Amino acid sequence: MSRIPRDRSFDSTLALLLDPYGFISKRCRRYGADLFQTRLLLRPTICMTGPEAAELFYRQDLFARSGAAPGRVQKTLFGQGGVQGLDGEAHRHRKQMFMSLMTPERIEALKELTAEWWRTYAQKWTTMDRVILYDEVQELLTRAVCAWVGVPLPEAEAGRRAAELTALFDYAGSVGPKHWWSRLSRRRCESWIEGIVEQIRAGDLSPPEGSAARVIATWRDQDGALLSPRIAAVELLNILRPTVAVAVFIVFAAHALHGFPACRPKLQTGDEYPELFVQEIRRLYPFFPAVMARTRHNFEWNGYRFPRGRRVMLDLYGTNRDARAWDAPEEFRPDRFRSWDGSPFNFIPQGGGDHHMNHRCPGEWMTIELMKLSCRFLAASIEYDLPDQDLRIDITRLPAIPKSRFVMSNLRYAI
Ligand code: HEM
Secondary structure, three states: OEOOOEOOOOOOHHHHHHOOOOHHHHHHHHHOOOEEEEEEOOEEEEEEOOHHHHHHHOOOOOEEOOOOOOHHHHHHHHOOOOHHHOOHHHHHHHHHHHHOOOOHHHHHHHHHHHHHHHHHHHHHHOOOOEEEHHHHHHHHHHHHHHHHHOOOOOHHHHHHHHHHHHHHHHOOOOOOHHHHHHHHHHHHHHHHHHHHHHHHHOOOOOOOOOOHHHHHHOOEOOOOOEOOHHHHHHHHHHHHHHHHHHHHHHHHHHHHHHHOOOHHHHOOOOOHHHHHHHHHHHHHOOOOOEEEEEEOOOEEEOOEEEOOOOEEEEEHHHHOOOOOOOOOOOOOOHHHHHHOOOOOOOOOEOEOOOOOOOOOOOOHHHHHHHHHHHHHHHHHHEEEEOOOOOOOEEOOOOOOEEOOOOEEEEEEEOO
């Protein structure tokens, strides 16, 4: 049996914060292995990369999620008591609630709402000197997704709610004041949505049949009981927050359109190229660096011993760029997806395995469709200039975004 390589430093939390995307794969290369062991926030943690490690990580007989995510992530990004921390039957049952919302018809409805808001915002942008795309798209998506899930959003509140939903993901990886702003935003968002759930249950608010607000407010857990208003709020926020976070990928799409202008005309017609383009953005651009679980019991894998109760972190970013699965992995080549094998373990920007059974993101199709729609709009419906700005992607921040947040000027839009 081989010993899992051990990182040299006593605790690697700082190294992870300084290089959240490269942390695992660089060390794996250094140790010549797909895994190594270290301490994160003083807790022993095995870090793994690559498709084979991903296949292992999604085995539910070996790994559990409850108790795996650090408290600071739960108090900002996820919330407490949501689907991310459930295991086994409880997870599958709750996951069904999310999956039931992802029908083609429901996704089409979200696309229509979002397209409408793109048009409205584009008109507004023609009157502005400078448009900061990242900020604008957060607000645009907040409006679209609130309408889609059936949560009323009074005009006077739209900016504030967009900022609060954004703080849940945009500052979740920060330390200091931004982290505390993220925690405060979580409390505000949960109170807001808890109030909505209570109004629905009292019959004072009646979101459409099939909308997420109605489905979640009336969902019964395995024991037949309604979710507590707080947990229902956490789950509804599990739809609102990440949909607003698609703004990160949309900014990356704008970044790629600028960096690879030959893609622009190909995005203007048909459905095939936008899909390839969007997949390559999800593969190559940095978003969610890793996911965490803990081992259920002692076991062996490839000659390595995994002890029971050990925290394990799977490298999503590095796995998407693993040279064993991808030719020239660092290059932006949308056409590579014409011959992708469809493996659930080598392309995992939103998690791997099975959507129903594993923790893989239920919003993956929504994300792809929103990105396709937005890429087309950016490529075909508007024209703009890029003033001087720093477009380098800040990969020390979570999520990484271009330093300038993507500024556009002199925007032209013909209705
Ligand atoms: C889970 C990424 C968009 C809802 C996840 C996971 C990742 C992820 C990495 C964890 C996978 C795992 O633990 O194995 C992303 C990214 C998105 C995105 C990068 C782009 C913005 C969405 C959208 C929704 C959504 C639009 C709306 C429905 C969820 C939920 C889970 C999840 C509810 C937890 C699933 C579970 O624990 O079973 N996502 N996601 N995500 N995502 Fe997304």
